[in-house]
Amino acid sequence: MRIATFNVNGVNGRIDLLADWLGETSPDVVCLQELKAPEEKFPAARLEKAGYGAIWHGQARWNGVAILARGCEPIETGRGLRGDPEDMQSRYIEAAVRGVLIGCLYLPNGNPQPGPKFDYKLAWMERLIARAADLIGLDEPVVLAGDYNVIPTDADVYKPERWKDDALMQPESREAFFRLTAQGWTDAIRHLHPDERIYTFWDYWRNAFGRDAGIRIDHLLLNPVAAKGLKSAGVDREVRGREGTSDHAPAWVELEDR
Numbered sequence: 001m002r003i004a005t006f007n008v009n010g011v012n013g014r015i016d017l018l019a020d021w022l023g024e025t026s027p028d029v030v031c032l033q034e035l036k037a038p039e040e041k042f043p044a045a046r047l048e049k050a051g052y053g054a055i056w057h058g059q060a061r062w063n064g065v066a067i068l069a070r071g072c073e074p075i076e077t078g079r080g081l082r083g084d085p086e087d088m089q090s091r092y093i094e095a096a097v098r099g100v101l102i103g104c105l106y107l108p109n110g111n112p113q114p115g116p117k118f119d120y121k122l123a124w125m126e127r128l129i130a131r132a133a134d135l136i137g138l139d140e141p142v143v144l145a146g147d148y149n150v151i152p153t154d155a156d157v158y159k160p161e162r163w164k165d166d167a168l169m170q171p172e173s174r175e176a177f178f179r180l181t182a183q184g185w186t187d188a189i190r191h192l193h194p195d196e197r198i199y200t201f202w203d204y205w206r207n208a209f210g211r212d213a214g215i216r217i218d219h220l221l222l223n224p225v226a227a228k229g230l231k232s233a234g235v236d237r238e239v240r241g242r243e244g245t246s247d248h249a250p251a252w253v254e255l256e257d258r
Contacts, residue, residue, distance in 0.1 A: 001028045001029070001098065001100065001254065001255045001256070001257040002025070002026070002027045002028050002029075002252055002253070002254050003027065003028065003029040003030075003031075003100070003102065003143050003145060003220065003252060003253050003254075003255065004025075004027040004029070004030045004031070004145075004236075004250045004251065004252035004253075005030070005031040005032075005033070005104070005145040005146050005147070005218050005219075005220060005250065005251050005252070006018070006021075006030060006031070006032055006033070006218075006246070006248065006249075006250040006251075007032075007033040007034050007106070007146075007147040007201075007218060007246060007247075007248035008032050008033070008034060008035070008246050008248075009034050009036070009246035009247060009248065010034065010035075010036045010037075010246075011032060011035045011036065011037055011042065011043060011064070011066070012036075012037055012041060012043055013036075013244075014244065014245070014246060015043050015046055017239070017242060017244065017245055017246075018032075019046065019047075019050045021236070021239055021250065022047075022050050022051070022052065022068075023050065025236065025250075025252075026070060027070065027250075027252060028069070028070050028097070028098070029067065029068065029069055029070070029074075029097050029098075029100070029102055029143075030052070030067070030068040030250075031065070031066070031067055031068075031102065031104035031105075031145040031146055032056075032064075032065065032066040032067075032068065032104070033064070033065055033104070033105075033106035033146055033147045034062075034063065034064060034106060034147070035056065035058055035059070035063070035064025035065065035066060035090075036059075036061055036062060036063075036064060037058050037059075037060070037064055038058050038059065038060040039056070039057075039058040040058075041058065042054070042056045042058050042066065044056075047068060051070055051071060052068040052069060052070055052071075053068070053069050053071075053072055053073035053074060054066055054067065054068045054069070054073075054074070055067050055073075055074045055076045055093060055095055056093070057079045057080070057090040057091075057092070057093045058090060059089065059090035062089075063089050063090045063091055063106060064090045064106075065090060065091060065092060065093045065104045065105065065106050065146070066093065066104070067093055067094075067095045067097070067102055067104050069095075069097045069098075072097070072098070074095035074096070074097050074102070075095055075096040075097070076093070076094070076095050077094045077095055077096055077101065078092075078093070078094040079092065079093045079094065080092055081124070081127040081128060081130075081131055082127065082130070082131070083126070083127040083130060084123070084127065087124075089108075090106075091105060091106045091107070091108070091124070092104070092105045092106075092128075092131075098257075099140060099141070100140070100141045100142070100143060100226070100255070101135065101138065101140055101141070101142045101143070102142075102143050102145065103131070103132075103135070103142070103143070103144040103145070103146075104145060104146050105128065105144065105145070105146035105147075105148070106146055106147050107121070107124060107125065107128070107146065107147060107148045107149045107150065108120055108121040108124050108149065109121065109149050109167060109168070110122075110149065110167030110168070110170075110173065111166060111167045111168075112167075113165075113166075113167040113170060117167070118167050118170070118172075121149070121167060121173065122172055122173070122176060125173070125176040125177070125180070126176070128180065129176065129179060129180050129183075132144060132180055132183055132185065132221075133183060135223060136183045136184050136185065136223050136224075137184075137223075138223065138225070139225065140225060141222070141223065141225045141226035141229065141255060142222070142223040142225070142226055143220055143221070143222055143223075143226055143253070143255075144185065144220070144221040145219070145220040145221070145251075146218070146219070147217060147218050147248065148177065148217055148218070148219045149167075149168055149173075149217055150168055150169075150173050150174065150176075150177045150217060150219075151163060151168045151169045151174075151215050151216065151217060152174060152177055152178070152187070152190070152216070152219075153174075155197065156190075156198075156199075156215060156216035156217075157169065157214075157215045157216070158197075158199070158211075158212065158213045158214055158215070159213070163215070168215070168217060180221070181221065184223065184224055185221040185222065185223060186221065186222045186223075186224075186226075186227040186230070187219055187220075187221060188219075188220045188221070188222055188227075188230055188233040188253045189216070189219070189220065189233045189234070189235070189251060189253075191227075191230070191233075192230070192232065192233045193233070193234075198216055198234075198235055199212070199214025199215055199216050199235070199237070199249075200214070200215070200216050200217060200218035200235055200248055200249055200251050201214055201215050201216070201217050201218065201247055201248050201249075202214040202215075202240055202247060202249075203247060204247055209240050209241060218235075218248060218249075218251045219251070220233065220251060220252070220253045222253070222255075226255060229255040229256035230253060230254075230255060231254045231255065231256060232253070232254045233251075233252065233253040233254070234251070234252060235249050235250070235251045235252075236249055236250045236251075236252065237249045
């Protein structure tokens with residue numbers, strides 16, 4: 001069972017690219033972020049034609065998350081994170097697909113920092129940690145996949161000194177991420193590739209992709225049950241090199257299909 005996450009950076013503008021990638025790789029589950037589309041503009045019919053059922057939590061112009069399932073409909077189990085009833089940003093959706101519980105998330109960027117956007121990022125991470133605590137001990141596989149907007153370590157960035165003032169690499173962001181994983185979550189890509197330079201995001205400017213000046217911010221975290229079935233993990237980095245593409249590449253894991 002292949003589960004992927006892809007910050008598509010505008011689902012309608014890149015629907016052809018998305019459909020091509022789905023056809024080439026046939027992931028069983030896909031978590032999408034940064035839809036930049038309101039509920040009624042999500043391209044459900046086009047994705048159904050490609051063989052995928054979908055649930056989504058859209059928002060005009062910004063944010064937005066979705067879960068796609070090949071050959072079936074995801075069974076929604078929740079949207080949004082508890083803890084802030086005034087938070088209207090579309091950043092979390094959750095569903096069951098073929099016996100696996102999938103949490104799809106788009107964690108706030110937090111820039112500029114310090115400031116209210118960074119405060120919101122850290123508060124949102126606390127809410128995610130609370131939800132993750134509910135899920136970690138379930139007797140079924142759980143995968144929390146998405147754009148975390150956190151560079152966990154210096155091994156996940158091409159030049160740490162270039163990012164030292166960015167919200168993605170602040171000590172507070174990293175500390176919250178590691179409190180999350182300390183619950184018992186496995187960072188699948190880093191677990192299987194402990195010493196490799198693996199990136200999932202390259203800026204559009206200064207030929208970042210051509211120079212491989214990237215960062216790793218798209219993560220798939222597995223609870224202990226899912227981690228037992230982990231077979232492989234990686235990044236479809238060639239997608240980032242295509243014309244009109246997102247600044248992210250899809251990241252994925254393969255689990256034993258129970």
